[in-house]
Amino acid sequence: MSDIAAQWNYYVVIVLMMLGFYAVIARGNMVKKMVGLNIFQTSVFMLYISVGKIDGGTAPILTGDAASVYSNPLPHVLILTAIVVGVATTAVGYALIIRIHEAYGTIEDDEVAALVDADQEARERADAGPAS
Amino acid sequence: MGMFAVNAFLIFLLVIIAVVALNVHRLFALVMLSGAFSLTAAAQFVVLDAVDVAFTEAAVGAGISTVLALATLSLVPREEKPHAIAPLPALIAVATGALLMVSIGDLPQFGAADAPVHIHVAPDYISGSEKLIGVPNVVTSVLASYRGYDTLGETVVIFTAAIAVLLILAGWTRAPHLRDGETENTHIAQNAQDREDGQKDAG
Numbered sequence: 268m269s270d271i272a273a274q275w276n277y278y279v280v281i282v283l284m285m286l287g288f289y290a291v292i293a294r295g296n297m298v299k300k301m302v303g304l305n306i307f308q309t310s311v312f313m314l315y316i317s318v319g320k321i322d323g324g325t326a327p328i329l330t331g332d333a334a335s336v337y338s339n340p341l342p343h344v345l346i347l348t349a350i351v352v353g354v355a356t357t358a359v360g361y362a363l364i365i366r367i368h369e370a371y372g373t374i375e376d377d378e379v380a381a382l383v384d385a386d387q388e389a390r391e392r393a394d395a396g397p398a399s
Numbered sequence: 400m401g402m403f404a405v406n407a408f409l410i411f412l413l414v415i416i417a418v419v420a421l422n423v424h425r426l427f428a429l430v431m432l433s434g435a436f437s438l439t440a441a442a443q444f445v446v447l448d449a450v451d452v453a454f455t456e457a458a459v460g461a462g463i464s465t466v467l468a469l470a471t472l473s474l475v476p477r478e479e480k481p482h483a484i485a486p487l488p489a490l491i492a493v494a495t496g497a498l499l500m501v502s503i504g505d506l507p508q509f510g511a512a513d514a515p516v517h518i519h520v521a522p523d524y525i526s527g528s529e530k531l532i533g534v535p536n537v538v539t540s541v542l543a544s545y546r547g548y549d550t551l552g553e554t555v556v557i558f559t560a561a562i563a564v565l566l567i568l569a570g571w572t573r574a575p576h577l578r579d580g581e582t583e584n585t586h587i588a589q590n591a592q593d594r595e596d597g598q599k600d601a602g
Binding site for chain 2: 273274275276277278279280281282283284285286287288289290292293294295296298299301302303305306309310312313316317318319320321322324325326327328329336337338339340341342343344345346347348350351352353354355356357358359361362363364365366368371373374375382385386
């Protein structure tokens with residue numbers, strides 16, 4: 268139990284990741300998938316930042332006091348990059364959602380799949396022969 | 400100890416927001432919850448000493464992402480079709496989570512100063528920042544100087560994403576004039592049905 272309390276951040280981060288993961292793979296609504304991706308992504312950031320934390324440390328901005336302990340700046344830098352890249356991919360995702368809605372009139376993936384299947388069947392019927 | 404309590408509380412709040420977000424069907428509420436999630440995460444980053452990450456998350460995660468989502472919502476339906484819990488994805492998520500939790504045992508203690516991540520390059524960055532780069536904020540000196548190529552790569556990714564968004568939304572494949580509620584009639588099945596209806600009308 269004390270182990271779970273000590274590593275609490277890591278355990279809860281995994282719960283958060285799996286909530287986001289579930290939203291991405293199970294929910295058909297594309298906006299919900301994007302929000303699930305955001306939750307997944309932010310919880311990965313949380314994992315990295317938790318790894319960089321040192322007990323009794325302070326933010327890695329030099330104070331001039333030789334006795335200060337600083338938390339690890341490297342995960343912070345990596346995650347800064349990841350946040351910005353994350354918003355770039357989010358923008359592309361939302362643009363795709365807008366286009367899918369224009370082409371299919373829905374943003375539910377099962378409805379889009381049904382329309383694609385119907386098109387496929389119609390194409391096969393047309394190829395089979397104009398006689399019928 | 401106080402810091403630990405704040406930390407534990409904020410991350411628990413994140414779980415509550417995520418669970419509510421998973422169950423809400425109005426997409427506007429969903430997007431607002433997503434913004435709240437990012438903002439709470441930013442508060443947690445401050446507690447974990449990552450101040451630069453915190454303000455980036457607050458500006459970009461809670462700000463720009465929410466604006467992008469709202470812009471999308473102005474063009475697409477705002478209700479989600481209700482879904483029952485999907486058993487197979489739920490099982491996959493639970494199994495993956497269980498495997499990850501087992502592997503936590505191999506991680507160093509949270510907050511331990513002698514964890515491998517803290518004794519490799521980080522001390523050099525901290526000691527060199529003032530002397531070699533002349534910037535007191537270590538995150539800035541690592542971002543812009545020690546690992547400047549990472550940041551160059553990041554700008555390439557953003558540039559590529561901007562081009563992709565422009566091509567998707569303004570490229571030649573897009574039908575120019577769609578009225579409100581109208582969709583591109585690109586579906587073969589639908590067109591065949593329309594033709595049939597037209598023949599019936601003619602005949």
